[in-house]
Amino acid sequence: MIKARQAIKIEEAFNKLLESKKDLGEIHIHVDNSLNYVVSRNIYAPLSIPSFRRSMYDGYAIRKEDDEGFPKSFKVVGELPCGEVFSGNLERNQAVRIMTGAKVPDDAGKVIMLEYTEPSKEQDEVVILRTHATDNINPIGSDFFTGDKILEKGDEMNAGTISLLRAFGIETVPVFRKPKVAVLSTGTELLSLGEPIQDGKIYDSNRPLLEQLVREHNGELIYSGQLPDQKDSIEKTLSSLAQEADIIVTTGGVSVGDFDFMAEVVEGHQLLFNKIQMRPGSPTSAAWAGDTLLMALSGNPGACFIGFHLFIKPYIRHLMQCQQVERRATAVLQTDYLKENAFDRILRAQHSFNENGQLCVTPVGSDQSSSLGNLHQTTCFVKIPGGEEGKRQGDYVDVWML
């Protein structure tokens, strides 16, 4: 049996994890494969965008000196599709037909939109009816100048950043590698997929839960296994996994039962905590095995789900040096929740916005630790502070957005 446990606050447990200074190291990957990675250093523009004076409209490019006395006729001396360059010179009252996005001839100072013109009776001429207050030219570097910072260390790669780097012709991007995560469920009661149901046993649903959560939240799943409640085999497997993994997440065996070996195993390492002032999931435990985080979550589905989102997901983001590791907010509770509890109670909930744009949260399904019927409906967690009588409909509550 393990020693009496001292329960710490959720935020204290969270902060202990963030003390880790583990460096994942930098890799260079092709921009097209960088979705959801985090940029490992500032990236600067290798060229200006636009790299030429770019026409904002379809229309006619004319000289600044000719921009007066409309309506009048212009001689059309060239036609400029995008991607082509006008090689001649513009003389008095000459115009070049130009498309949106094309390079404005060097002599031209203004683009008149097509809608302000009409065909002339003369061939090779156009009548410009009126002018604009603006020149309708994006100057060189109006988006970015060469050397401008375009991405910052800690930026997450998404469709927008990938597109941005591609606009500069950048092929590879320096990113932090993704944390390697091993998932392990313990419990002699666990049936694998494909086995027939047996009395007193259950299908293992926590391991697939954690596998998918790791994938969804940008861990690299390097191992997923299931072990019976035998201390020796658990320890052996953990030691071996700690050589490679940045994070080992286990589920089950953290409670006070005679077969809850995970609690003992965690104590054999550099213990961070082995009890948190929260329900569900109070026996959630963590330790360092070298620089590998060993996180032992409860075997109850609700507690396992909450433990992942409150601790593992932010820790993954911390290791990847994301600018924001969790999203907290204040919201309006839509129903009474009046159970008293010494510990903070974490409710699975759904969020919506009312007509004033206020974030509203409604608990979904059961608050029981063992309940697995509401995980998939959960979009946020509501915190009911411990030591109070609960919260009423209309009260402000702290929430974690998932």
Add this chain to the structure above:
Amino acid sequence: MIKARQAIKIEEAFNKLLESKKDLGEIHIHVDNSLNYVVSRNIYAPLSIPSFRRSMYDGYAIRKEDDEGFPKSFKVVGELPCGEVFSGNLERNQAVRIMTGAKVPDDAGKVIMLEYTEPSKEQDEVVILRTHATDNINPIGSDFFTGDKILEKGDEMNAGTISLLRAFGIETVPVFRKPKVAVLSTGTELLSLGEPIQDGKIYDSNRPLLEQLVREHNGELIYSGQLPDQKDSIEKTLSSLAQEADIIVTTGGVSVGDFDFMAEVVEGHQLLFNKIQMRPGSPTSAAWAGDTLLMALSGNPGACFIGFHLFIKPYIRHLMQCQQVERRATAVLQTDYLKENAFDRILRAQHSFNENGQLCVTPVGSDQSSSLGNLHQTTCFVKIPGGEEGKRQGDYVDVWML
């Protein structure tokens, strides 16, 4: 040149897309590979969960008749790890040591938690100090009874749903196949990755943008290509792609320029619209090529990004029969935006919550159609209604959450 265009409202364009009744058809896939698919029919529980009376605590299971007169000694006649079954009978003042999650013996009517007991001086005995008001047993089916609906047609597969199906031992799940999407950028000015920069030309950033957006939002990318502004080759490619794709998204060539062939190509099919009352992206056009949606987005990065999120993403979700195809909300604008416009103006913005939980939105970067520096920072779009003077700081605005 094409006919004069009639501009319709954003919402009208959106609704025209949703009129499609195209049936993607159902496939059966392994649960573990079902992340982000949408369930194609209701799914019912093949067994009850729990399938046995499950202990909520580590402690001792006793008969209902013996639940009185504490403290008193009980003879411990068995020890029940999870997954094992007690095969004997419980007699008067006999108890079985039981773990959280284990099957409660049929004779037992209550579980006393370990903390309410102390060891006895007698071997094989335990002293139970006090009792609980509750029996601490999850009855059979307290999560789900056999035949209960566990997932609904239109539910999206996530870590929670995968875990839920695995808890029932379910191996495959019926889902709608993902829409097949082809992406095509047009423009003679476009450089491919790896080519040296050339005067008047630009690196193609819209095609990688659309590729990643399609992947992120659950389309199956079946083709991605780049074509010069030549009507014949564009038409030929589109006809061939329409045989296989559910959606063809093009970027570029929808404006009024002489080389904007996409506008003409779209008119050659069953036209849905070729102008929308919005900026950027007013020339956004759509047509049916058979039952394939042909959606021609502007070649400007901002317009292309907005067009995807306002039309393609909801259409993908509509085809997959998701319960919700877009997320609209009301929010509080954090800065003045006072440009007047005949059309609705869509601003790229970031959202946050204030201390009252109110959704607050702040435009990011330039509102110019051609600007590509803020796509990656955008978490929502703000609608500034056309025909008004704009919106002021503190005003309520309509937003699309991305």
